[in-house]
Amino acid sequence: MIAYGPYGIDEGDMGSIFGISWSMYNGYFPHRDFVYIKPAFSPYFHSLPLYISETYAYLINRYLYFAQVFTYSYLASAIAFKLLNLPKKYIFFIATIGALVSIHNYPPMPWNTVDGLFFSIIGLFFVTKTTKKWWWIVLGAFFLFLGALCKQPFYFFPPLVALFLLFGKDLKAFIILSISGLLFAGVFILLFWWQDALNPFIEQMFSFTSGSSLLNTGVKSYYLGIKFHVLYIVITIIGIWLAKKYLSRNLAFLLIHVLIVTIFVWLYYKNESLYKPLKYGIIHILWAFGVLYSIVKSIKQPKYTILVVLFGLSWCASISNGYNTPIDFSTPSILFISILTLGETFTIKKWTPPLLIGIYLGTFYLGYQYPFNEENRNQLNHNLGNLYPHLQTIHTSKERYDKFEELKVLSNRYDNFTILPSMTLGHYITNTVNPIGVDWVFNHHLADELENYKQMLSDKNLTIFIENFEDHKDNYQETSLLTVFVVDNWVLKEKHKHFRVYQQR
Template sequence: MSVYSQIKLKRRYLALATAWILLIATATHMAYSAYGFNPTDDGFTLAYARRIIDGQVPHRDFIIIRPALSPLLHTPEIILGGQWTYWLSRFIFFLQFACISWFGTSFIRHRLNNSMTLPDQCIFAIISFTLGCHSFPVMAWHTIDGLFLCTLALHLHSVLSGRYRPLIYVLLGLAYLCKQSFIFVAPGVLLISGDWRDWRNFIASSMPGILYIGMLGLFGGVLDGWQQLFAQTGILRVGIASYLNVHVLAGVITGITASILLYRRVHDGKQQFESNCLLGGRTLIFGTLIMVTISLFFNSTTSTAFSLFGMVCGTTIYLFLRRDYRWCSVVQTGLIVALIAWSASLSLGYNTPALANGPLAVYLAGLAYEQAKKQRPHWFTRISITTMLFSIIAFHHTRMHHIYRDQPAKKLTASIGNILPGGLSISTNPNTYAFLSDLNLAIENVLARGLEYAIVPAVAGHWPKAKQKNPLPIDWAQGTELSSEALRNRVIQSILDRRDQQMIIVQKVKAPSLASGFTPIDENDTFYFIVAYIRAHLEPIVATEFFEIYR
């Protein structure tokens, strides 16, 4: 093929990729972004972004237990969004997931060295999108930012020459500045791919972290950063103990069995037996993918994701133990995909590899595709299209019926554009609407007294476009974000230091469960320690239906 033909082919591929990503992102955004809102997670990352725009230094001026690249990445949504901030942010969410799906599928396609066509890649990318996006809340989030950077880097790793490797490892280094659990990805890819032989790649993957520490040193936030970034110490529980379950075990056994059937070699005269083995292996793989798709209907993808992870591990273990496959690209790809899924799952609130369902599923489908070339490739195309259509139906169902911390879409009749700054075109349930309306009454009560207001414990969604800056160093004052005594004391001290300038608006009811009713906050609930402290040490001034105001 001539150089001109290669350039023309690459341009066509780039045009197709861009069109696919924009089409999927726009279609899902228009279909689902309007539904659901909860003032806890929604706006959490955007509230941090607002602080950066206001000139605050991460860790020094506000508490953030993760590196601050994610808030920085989402500052354009605050600057450009206006009253449409949440609407714009939700488009970015779907755009990122479309990119994750395309980049991940492209990486696996190139690494497995198979003859997957572009139409096939589009089919697998759609399956990847529906399984990876599943019912996860439509919001700016650090794990999604990290996955986006990882899959972008791996896509470039598979299509660019070796001289661009340092750039690729800079991207992998940036991923752990979104969430520190991704710190294992860059060294893992270095070792698995053999890129460790070039010292420049080590430096490139370390540079983002070095620059981040340098930034904190320049602005005086190193000690605060150390205190916050290492506040959580439960990696053994979320990274190992959570994987010791029956779903992973069943996945490993299924993966090994499928690999034995797919890669079985027989002597002449036994072609029918080999054909049956290949059929059995493909059936196990697509049966698992359909099982995960079915779980979308019941909003149980977080559990079945462990089965997908185990299956990838099982196939990789089997191939590694075979001498003819021991360290080939198929094994390397399986290890990298599993590593990224595991890194994404290291979380107290979402301890599952479900966000990486897409790459996990495409890797398994890619193995089946590679073996399908030996016989009946049309059968494989038909089952792939069937799986894709089924996944689209299941995805639509879960997006309309299993909305994060909210009611089904048909019950979301209250538009919050007139009561939440930046919330235009977003709808929620009547309970959440009443809660936010009452919050505005409480805020007006404080402002009428000529004072600043702070809100605790769980209304981070108010702050991204609020007219006033948050005077406290935390937007979501709960146990996960304030897991150490030092961090809790910092919040308490900030309340005491500004007692003559501000009033504290305290929730009476729990925000996470607003969709199902108004559950009172228990003073003995250590997760919301700040509520008990304020009620015990500050003076109550006035109360509304859902809030108390203290000074």
């Protein structure tokens, strides 16, 4: 956390949640005051560090990412080990491997998927406590509800937990969970109705999330992951069969992890992003085989249904139009590998855990030499804290430092501005309030309210800073019609290397 939290920054994704958090912290109510196409608990949650320190809230949230992943990996391992009667002394080992795979080289930043996993696992932990007092179920329902309020795919998880209780013939817990969930949903609906945000919430939430998105990311991506790796899958299956037949369990367990590490190292060595399907096909494949294994085992041993539930949560995390992979919650796949090779006895040589953790830490180190949308780490030697107190300790490249410096000059010159299309940290770092409430103004994020935002820009008599975006992979000419409208209809006042300044005619 200390070594990698401060390195790298990205104008878009790394502030897309936190920029909304800053607006909410400054009094905006989601959906009513600005468009947001997901349930808004994530930005609310990540606004909490702002009440601790406005200056260090961004850094706290970056550290929080690591803490969240290790926490939900540990809790998931604890749940599985308890219900499967596995040796508890290995919980932390499996959790650590699961967390390190989940982290891979993912940018440490606030994100809906990570929040959904975090609260969902806490909810499942309370629901599956050995002492089934009714208040544990209610508390579990509350956290499951918070998980669902982070992102639409997590709507699937509370019903899955309810089915898990029914399958286990725990009717009392099922009834308490269902009633509690309905009560929490009722309170939420009343709150949004009272704030005149209920109808906008419903309209915006489903403006970009469709059935086709579910099929493409929740089904098709898994099919393609297997389709494009059939030869490797066959070779791996044969290899695992031979390893189990001729090698000790411990050595077979070790070799599978060495294979995973080798694939990660190859990808990092090629300096190719894990954000493309080819890169994380291995995680889809592990998920698919893990689910099949868990279902087959559950038929004879119902206790294995907990693995099905955990894989279900991993699937929820993969339903995304952006980062559609189950890698953010890899603990179920690590558990699958462990049980497949070691059996339920989990006899592991004493030297194996430190060796494997060391190997995975090595891949972690290598992966983080290439922060998301940044230069190599050895080029990230410019401290943005020299420009903005809110970015203390955050290091970036010379080119990006110059861009942030240019923004500082412009923000000091104009006091009623907003930035288009995607400088999502712009108002937080300049300690200003965004007049339009939303920093990420690509078409689908405006939920068909483009005309309203055009009018808002005019009514508030804003000065617009527009990023020079033509050479970027997300060229605004195709993806942000609000930006195109300003370019075509407003007056260009200044032009600099990174930004242009527009005002109304």
